[in-house]
Amino acid sequence: MAGSDRPRAPTIREVASAAGLDISTVSRALRPETQRMVKPETLKRVLAAADALGYRANPFARGLKDQKSMTIGMLVPDLGNPLFPPIVRGIEDGLRDRGYVMILGNTDQDLGREKHLIDVFMQRRVDGLVLATARRDYPLVDVLSKSGVPVVLVNRTVDDASMSMVAADDHQGIGLSVKHLVEQGHRRIAFVGAALEASTGFNRYQHFLAWMQTLGQTVDKELIVFAPWFTKDYGAEATAELLARDVDFTAIIAPSDMIALGCYRALRAKGLEVPKDVSVVGYNGSRWCDEFNPPLTSIHVPKYDIGRETARLMLNLLDNPDAPPSRVLLPTSLQVRASTRLIR
Numbered sequence: 001m002a003g004s005d006r007p008r009a010p011t012i013r014e015v016a017s018a019a020g021l022d023i024s025t026v027s028r029a030l031r032p033e034t035q036r037m038v039k040p041e042t043l044k045r046v047l048a049a050a051d052a053l054g055y056r057a058n059p060f061a062r063g064l065k066d067q068k069s070m071t072i073g074m075l076v077p078d079l080g081n082p083l084f085p086p087i088v089r090g091i092e093d094g095l096r097d098r099g100y101v102m103i104l105g106n107t108d109q110d111l112g113r114e115k116h117l118i119d120v121f122m123q124r125r126v127d128g129l130v131l132a133t134a135r136r137d138y139p140l141v142d143v144l145s146k147s148g149v150p151v152v153l154v155n156r157t158v159d160d161a162s163m164s165m166v167a168a169d170d171h172q173g174i175g176l177s178v179k180h181l182v183e184q185g186h187r188r189i190a191f192v193g194a195a196l197e198a199s200t201g202f203n204r205y206q207h208f209l210a211w212m213q214t215l216g217q218t219v220d221k222e223l224i225v226f227a228p229w230f231t232k233d234y235g236a237e238a239t240a241e242l243l244a245r246d247v248d249f250t251a252i253i254a255p256s257d258m259i260a261l262g263c264y265r266a267l268r269a270k271g272l273e274v275p276k277d278v279s280v281v282g283y284n285g286s287r288w289c290d291e292f293n294p295p296l297t298s299i300h301v302p303k304y305d306i307g308r309e310t311a312r313l314m315l316n317l318l319d320n321p322d323a324p325p326s327r328v329l330l331p332t333s334l335q336v337r338a339s340t341r342l343i344r
Contacts, residue, residue, distance in 0.1 A: 010053040019049035030055075032098050072102045072314060073121035074130040075114060079106045081230065081258070082286045083303060084132065087154060090307020091130060091314075098315055100127070107133055109229065115140065122147065128314050130154055136199045150317035154310045156199045164317065164326045166310045170200065173299040173332035174207035174253070175214075177281045180297070180334055181251045182215050185343040186279060188249040190223035192238050194230045194259055201230070204255040204283065222247045227259060235262020236269075243270050250278060250343055257282040257289060257298055260339075264292065279340040285333075294338035302330050 016026040028034040029046035072095060076084050092102050105117035114133055118140065121129060128150040144151050145162055153165035181189055191208050195201035212219045225242045227234035235254065239262060254260035260282030267278055274280050274294060285300030309328055317323055
């Protein structure tokens with residue numbers, strides 16, 4: 001048979017023999033989580049022997065021994081959202097050091113699909129779950145809490161604080177948006193929000209109201225509209241609704257760059273220019289903010305760092321199953337470009 005000609009993979013016993021060391025020392029040297037227990041010169045010797053023999057660790061065999069699958073399941077609400085790829089990359093990079101791989105599932109904000117994917121992950125015996133799904137009221141929290149599987153929420157919160165989570169500091173971020181516009185002389189500031197049932201949508205709206213009050217600004221309810229979700233098309237529709245009210249404003253704060261892009265489209269359709277007629281501030285600091293016309297002032301979210309921190313929390317939960325939930329908010333920053341201007 002053709003398959004019989006395939007060369008046999010070297011074993012850890014052969015690596016130990018080539019390095020002149022016992023198997024337990026070689027095993028520690030080849031496992032990322034125990035390499036720190038091996039002297040540097042011994043580690044170098046083992047890795048050289050493994051490389052010379054073409055040895056590759058078998059995570060599945062290791063998982064059987066440790067009763068682990070060495071996989072983490074992750075659910076995201078929209079793989080088309082440019083926010084998520086850098087977060088996913090950060091998580092994967094953080095998990096890779098310990099030999100874990102990640103399986104992605106896209107929910108399209110469908111709770112039934114989400115439940116199905118979680119069931120699939122459980123059947124495949126994932127060692128942990130990372131959830132970027134959006135709902136504030138999350139009916140699967142109790143189910144997951146009782147499952148015993150470590151869970152970390154990313155870019156979202158739930159009203160129940162029973163799970164670890166990592167997100168950007170939206171209170172700080174929205175504050176940077178409002179303060180920037182106020183410092184530029186704007187007083188009639190509109191808010192084109194999105195998805196109040198999502199933690200990000202709800203929190204950023206609440207922070208907008210709080211910061212307007214803190215800075216002594218009047219909130220005009222006629223200048224607040226909401227899109228069903230964080231997309232360009234929905235952002236354009238919500239902005240068109242705002243413009244149809246025929247109420248004066250000089251600036252818009254959007255809770256995502258995709259919503260801001262929709263704002264551009266609707267303003268342009270009415271013959272209004274950014275920032276000559278209306279200043280616009282986005283949120284997330286997507287890589288393509290510089291490609292907007294004009295380039296978009298936005299709140300930069302440290303997406304890759306959020307991913308790395310998520311991986312760190314997950315690994316900590318895997319090592320310490322009884323560890324209490326952790327809540328990590330990473331700082332944001334204002335990236336000023338050409339979509340905002342000083343007014344008098």
